[in-house]
Amino acid sequence: MPSLQFRLNGAAIAVDVDPDQTLLDVLRSRLGVTGPHFGCGAGECGACHVMVDDRAMTSCDMPMWSVENKDVVTVEGLGTMQQPHPLQRAFIAEQAMQCGYCVSGILISAAALLKRNPSPTEAEVREALDRNLCRCGSHNRMVRAVLRAASEMAEP
Amino acid sequence: MISPAPKLPVSLVANPRLSSWVQFTDGGRVAISPGKVEIGQGIVTALAQIAADELDVDLGRIDMIRASTAMSPNEGVTSGSLSIQQSGRALRHACAEVRERFLAAASERLGVDAALLDIDDGTISGPGNVRTSYWELAGEVSLDRDATAGAPAKSPAGRALAGHSVPRVDIPDKVFARPRFIHDCALPGLLHGRVLRPDVSRAKLIALDEVATGAVPGLVAVVRDGSFAGVVADSEAAAEAALKILRKGATWSTGEPLPDEYDLAGFLKSQPVQTTVIDARTATSPKQAMRTLRRQYTRPYIAHASIAPSCAMARWEGDRVHVWTHSQGIYLLRADLAIVLKLPAESIIVEHMEGAGCYGHNAADDVALDAVLLAKAASGRPVRVQWSRHDEMSHAPFGAAMAIEIEADLDADNEIVGWRHAIWSNGHAARPGRAAQPALLAASEIENPYPRMISSNPPAANGGGGDRNSVPLYDDFPAWTITSHRLLTMPVRTSALRTLGAQGNLFAIESLIDEIAALRGEDPIAFRLRHLRDERAKDVIRVAAGRAQWKPQKRSGIGYGAGFARYKNTGAYCAAIAEIEGAEDIRVKRLTLAVDVGEAINPDGVVNQIEGGAIQATSWVLKERVRFDRTRITSVSWTDYPILRFSEVPAVDVEIIQRPEIEPVGAGEAAHGPVTAAIANAVYDCLGVRVRDLPITRDRIIAAAELAS
Numbered sequence A: 001m002p003s004l005q006f007r008l009n010g011a012a013i014a015v016d017v018d019p020d021q022t023l024l025d026v027l028r029s030r031l032g033v034t035g036p037h038f039g040c041g042a043g044e045c046g047a048c049h050v051m052v053d054d055r056a057m058t059s060c061d062m063p064m065w066s067v068e069n070k071d072v073v074t075v076e077g078l079g080t081m082q083q084p085h086p087l088q089r090a091f092i093a094e095q096a097m098q099c100g101y102c103v104s105g106i107l108i109s110a111a112a113l114l115k116r117n118p119s120p121t122e123a124e125v126r127e128a129l130d131r132n133l134c135r136c137g138s139h140n141r142m143v144r145a146v147l148r149a150a151s152e153m154a155e156p
Numbered sequence B: 001m002i003s004p005a006p007k008l009p010v011s012l013v014a015n016p017r018l019s020s021w022v023q024f025t026d027g028g029r030v031a032i033s034p035g036k037v038e039i040g041q042g043i044v045t046a047l048a049q050i051a052a053d054e055l056d057v058d059l060g061r062i063d064m065i066r067a068s069t070a071m072s073p074n075e076g077v078t079s080g081s082l083s084i085q086q087s088g089r090a091l092r093h094a095c096a097e098v099r100e101r102f103l104a105a106a107s108e109r110l111g112v113d114a115a116l117l118d119i120d121d122g123t124i125s126g127p128g129n130v131r132t133s134y135w136e137l138a139g140e141v142s143l144d145r146d147a148t149a150g151a152p153a154k155s156p157a158g159r160a161l162a163g164h165s166v167p168r169v170d171i172p173d174k175v176f177a178r179p180r181f182i183h184d185c186a187l188p189g190l191l192h193g194r195v196l197r198p199d200v201s202r203a204k205l206i207a208l209d210e211v212a213t214g215a216v217p218g219l220v221a222v223v224r225d226g227s228f229a230g231v232v233a234d235s236e237a238a239a240e241a242a243l244k245i246l247r248k249g250a251t252w253s254t255g256e257p258l259p260d261e262y263d264l265a266g267f268l269k270s271q272p273v274q275t276t277v278i279d280a281r282t283a284t285s286p287k288q289a290m291r292t293l294r295r296q297y298t299r300p301y302i303a304h305a306s307i308a309p310s311c312a313m314a315r316w317e318g319d320r321v322h323v324w325t326h327s328q329g330i331y332l333l334r335a336d337l338a339i340v341l342k343l344p345a346e347s348i349i350v351e352h353m354e355g356a357g358c359y360g361h362n363a364a365d366d367v368a369l370d371a372v373l374l375a376k377a378a379s380g381r382p383v384r385v386q387w388s389r390h391d392e393m394s395h396a397p398f399g400a401a402m403a404i405e406i407e408a409d410l411d412a413d414n415e416i417v418g419w420r421h422a423i424w425s426n427g428h429a430a431r432p433g434r435a436a437q438p439a440l441l442a443a444s445e446i447e448n449p450y451p452r453m454i455s456s457n458p459p460a461a462n463g464g465g466g467d468r469n470s471v472p473l474y475d476d477f478p479a480w481t482i483t484s485h486r487l488l489t490m491p492v493r494t495s496a497l498r499t500l501g502a503q504g505n506l507f508a509i510e511s512l513i514d515e516i517a518a519l520r521g522e523d524p525i526a527f528r529l530r531h532l533r534d535e536r537a538k539d540v541i542r543v544a545a546g547r548a549q550w551k552p553q554k555r556s557g558i559g560y561g562a563g564f565a566r567y568k569n570t571g572a573y574c575a576a577i578a579e580i581e582g583a584e585d586i587r588v589k590r591l592t593l594a595v596d597v598g599e600a601i602n603p604d605g606v607v608n609q610i611e612g613g614a615i616q617a618t619s620w621v622l623k624e625r626v627r628f629d630r631t632r633i634t635s636v637s638w639t640d641y642p643i644l645r646f647s648e649v650p651a652v653d654v655e656i657i658q659r660p661e662i663e664p665v666g667a668g669e670a671a672h673g674p675v676t677a678a679i680a681n682a683v684y685d686c687l688g689v690r691v692r693d694l695p696i697t698r699d700r701i702i703a704a705a706e707l708a709s
Helices: A022-031 A086-093 A103-116 A120-128 A140-154 B012-016 B041-053 B083-110 B169-174 B212-214 B238-246 B266-267 B330-341 B364-375 B389-394 B504-518 B524-531 B535-547 B605-621 B672-687 B698-708
Strands: A003-010 A011-016 A049-052 A055-058 A070-075 B022-025 B027-034 B061-063 B117-120 B123-126 B130-133 B191-196 B205-208 B219-225 B228-233 B251-252 B273-282 B290-300 B311-317 B320-325 B348-352 B383-386 B402-410 B416-425 B479-486 B558-566 B573-583 B586-596 B653-656
Touching: A003 B123, A011 B290, A022 B238, A049 A103, A055 A103, A070 B698, A086 A140, A103 A120, A120 A140, A120 B205, A120 B311, A120 B605, A140 B266, A140 B605, B012 B083, B022 B083, B027 B041, B027 B238, B027 B535, B041 B061, B041 B083, B083 B117, B083 B123, B083 B130, B130 B266, B191 B238, B191 B364, B205 B228, B212 B238, B219 B238, B219 B558, B228 B238, B228 B364, B238 B320, B266 B402, B290 B504, B290 B535, B311 B364, B320 B330, B320 B364, B330 B348, B330 B364, B364 B383, B402 B504, B416 B504, B504 B672, B524 B535, B524 B558, B535 B558, B535 B573, B535 B586, B535 B605, B535 B653, B558 B672, B573 B672, B586 B605, B586 B672, B605 B672
Parallel strands: A003 A070, B027 B061, B191 B383, B320 B348, B416 B479, B586 B653
Antiparallel strands: A003 A011, A049 A055, A049 A070, B022 B027, B117 B123, B123 B130, B191 B228, B205 B251, B219 B228, B273 B479, B290 B402, B311 B320, B311 B383, B402 B416, B558 B573, B573 B586
């Protein structure tokens, strides 16, 4: 199997994989990165969102060959308990979930939004999260959390 | 007068041993073991609050133990908004008794009267600077004894945590992606399984070409047991690849026909049924009916549609099996597994791990049997099975379709003098562990299959099923008859979905109430208040109306509607006001709700449940409908079964009426019925059209308008 290189959460890595294998499968089963979740396998729910070169993308239908030499960030790469991303702090502050299965993908969509638009309006946040499904009905809390993180990040 | 003997909470009667609920563990920790499970509703946090309050320990000392049949109390199923009522009361009582026992032991050791002792974060102290702790005394105080009815819990004023919005204990893990979901758990030596299921409804497997899968690297086994077939492999990718080949080489029978999805009422009303009169009231002085309104309402089959496909793991050791599951009822699942496997229940350990929100009986239990059957071929290695999105949307049970007919007799002033409510629906519950036959999908597929269990309805004492919330809450209706017709056939598999029949019944009742108020030229809020006597009911309506500034001035293209219920007629009170925008499509702009759950243990948790319920109900009302043709379920993806998206979600404003002196009840299902009716009534207010068939889509509005004209 060919060795394929990419950056994962800031670190350069190389894996021997079938280039048609999906990024989600490689992350979860080969690399032990379980933040991105399987939801549908068809790129329709967003539970598997990861950032590829700063854009939120579904990883369940993304072949490995397409991430070669790209920069991949999962929810694990956003922050840690010790050094949380403002979005992670804000999701805790707003208690922005019920079951939380969709949250890792939503955090990624939100992080990608804040990279390209640091002070989004509420409508822009909703638009940016529109490809992510949440079944518990925690949408409004999540939108509030993203706006809270944005205003926190804007503070000097 | 003799006061009644104090009663133990039901869960404590069933599991009286104190040590099964509470243990003081090394390092100054407290282990709390509820029998109820976390399904994203925040129950674990609320129960921790209750325990910490009664024991006087910091919340941070409490370890909430995941339920397992190896050691946890058996609390049946985590459903029906009963966890706070059942587990909460049991824990409050058990902890109060534990506290009392330790105070007695401390009193003896310290030589101080127990009444003079105080507990602060587990340290017991008294006058003269004497002190000990739960952990110091743990060796002396045996909790291996049964609870008694004697120990009183604290009064509301004495509780430090209950009534406060304590942050949920599970959220940090989920934000930082620390493995917590069953889906993310990798047991050592884990293998992966996939099950082959037919597209055609109830087709039987006639032939299978197992040889072709041999070329898949990593394949461990192909399993076939009658119509049950699956693969085990060393990776998910290999299992998927093998399943694909297996599917190509499978021959199926023609299956069994499905009903006409365009005539659900016709189908439901033409089936053999079991008829039950749920409630009847005869007028003491019957009044003459001048006219009778006859209305029919329907709701479709609704999918649970969890974001995560159902998942389970199983590992055999000889003739014993260990199962990891996100089932809502570990003991009930074990009972069904014991039947299918022909094993004593003691040979099976069922352990809970969190899954995604399930909203009722989805495929969580089914996939557990799948994993157990496939793991038989794994030589003692654990096997993880995960369903596909397609199977999750087509083979899991659905919330039952309903046809509801109400006849309202009106007098000359259009006051209600008679009311007949009839329901045609499959049963709303086919959960495992409650019958002599198993309810698990694969049990109906194996070589010696069990018949597929026809869903039934819980008894009225438990809130009923298809009949849930069918008895009007308007106490002064002079006469009524409520009848439930439960189908004895079940071409589309149904089981418990949040609220069971309450959403459909409340849609019907509250729509017709709105219609009759309009006929009288009476404000629908005033109409409801005039017919209610329960002040808690009136309060939620008044508060919601006040918050929504009922009724805002009429504006073109905007409509307002109201809905009210007390869930199960005995649970939480909830009133909802909907503001909608009606143009090409219906858009719900704002929902304003007031709710009374008695004592709200964690107010933000209650608000979260009400917000979530309101948004999910909006999704059901505007979008959701299981689709099928005469042979198969056709809504098998998010494209075919759309749910509400971020850009479509209304603003939701919730007020809790706190009543700390009243025993708490659950909040998870209180909003669905009121919100459903409020949206339907707002559509009428906006467009002048009564839509009586859910979901309320553009096509349905056009059809209803044509029917009316």
